[in-house]
Amino acid sequence: MSDPHPSLAAAQNRRSLIQKITEFLHPGPDSPEEMLRMLSQAQERQLISADSRRMIEGVLQVADMTAGDVMIAAPRMDLIDIAATPEDILHQVIDIAHSRYPVFEGERENIIGVLMAKDLLKLQRAPEIHLKALLRPVTFVPESKRLTDLLRDFRHNRNHLAMVVDEFGRIAGLVTIEDVLEEIVGEIEDEFDTQHESGDIYTLADRSYRVGGDVAIERINQAFGVLLPTEEGADAFDTIGGLIAHRMGRVPTRGEVHDMAGLRFEVMLARAGAVKWFKVRPLA
Numbered sequence: 001m002s003d004p005h006p007s008l009a010a011a012q013n014r015r016s017l018i019q020k021i022t023e024f025l026h027p028g029p030d031s032p033e034e035m036l037r038m039l040s041q042a043q044e045r046q047l048i049s050a051d052s053r054r055m056i057e058g059v060l061q062v063a064d065m066t067a068g069d070v071m072i073a074a075p076r077m078d079l080i081d082i083a084a085t086p087e088d089i090l091h092q093v094i095d096i097a098h099s100r101y102p103v104f105e106g107e108r109e110n111i112i113g114v115l116m117a118k119d120l121l122k123l124q125r126a127p128e129i130h131l132k133a134l135l136r137p138v139t140f141v142p143e144s145k146r147l148t149d150l151l152r153d154f155r156h157n158r159n160h161l162a163m164v165v166d167e168f169g170r171i172a173g174l175v176t177i178e179d180v181l182e183e184i185v186g187e188i189e190d191e192f193d194t195q196h197e198s199g200d201i202y203t204l205a206d207r208s209y210r211v212g213g214d215v216a217i218e219r220i221n222q223a224f225g226v227l228l229p230t231e232e233g234a235d236a237f238d239t240i241g242g243l244i245a246h247r248m249g250r251v252p253t254r255g256e257v258h259d260m261a262g263l264r265f266e267v268m269l270a271r272a273g274a275v276k277w278f279k280v281r282p283l284a
Contacts, residue, residue: 062148066143067175070147074172078092078098091205100160102114102138111171113132114137138162139162141164150175200215210268211265211278213239213240213278215239217230224280240278251275
């Protein structure tokens with residue numbers, strides 16, 4: 001006959017993660033440093049997983065960070081000119097592959113709205129629509145705005161991109177909800193970041209190529225008919241990203257260009273200290 005009353009051990013096994021952490025931390029740490037030490041001990045005792053620990057640590061770190069800490073600096077922003085033709089805008093959206101873009105009029109400092117990539121489909125059905133009619137309102141935040149407050153704003157206004165302004169009111173950069181969440185959970189891989197088999201080389205609409213930073217140098221040589229080295233002096237390289245970082249003396253950032261072997265490599269996306277995607281075209 002089964003026991004109608006579950007045992008104490010069984011009940012303890014059903015305790016939630018929050019309950020386990022609360023009991024372990026009672027009466028509570030006196031400083032963030034002590035909190036981190038206690039989280040480490042909680043993981044060692046298998047009260048929480050390594051992923052849970054990293055996420056909690058990320059939340060603690062975000063509490064002290066501001067929009068200026070995680071923003072994409074103004075020179076590296078991908079913007080759309082309201083004066084560009086629909087064809088040029090479509091090519092830009094396809095090449096860069098973001099979901100939303102700040103739009104400027106006249107000077108880059110004059111941001112007039114945000115264009116959602118999906119809204120461009122409306123131009124296919126009604127070409128007479130002016131681009132301004134498709135723009136969403138733009139949000140401006142100071143560099144000093146805390147990420148916890150910014151995340152709350154993103155959630156409430158459903159606008160997941162904000163322009164960051166400095167103390168003089170100039171555009172300092174932009175920040176997205178993904179930038180904030182990555183500080184908590186680590187790098188977020190989306191469909192643009194996905195690793196593909198067979199070399200990560202794709203033809204773009206303007207007849208250039210999108211090439212993954214982790215593509216093997218041998219694959220580049222085969223695809224483009226060039227002869228890039230896999231060794232330079234005592235240094236050996238497996239990927240095109242590693243070779244370019246070695247020649248530039250650092251990991252390049254978005255928009256930077258490096259020419260070699262008759263090809264121009266432009267950084268399309270760089271994250272976590274590595275280039276994710278290059279845009280490649282012949283120099284001739």
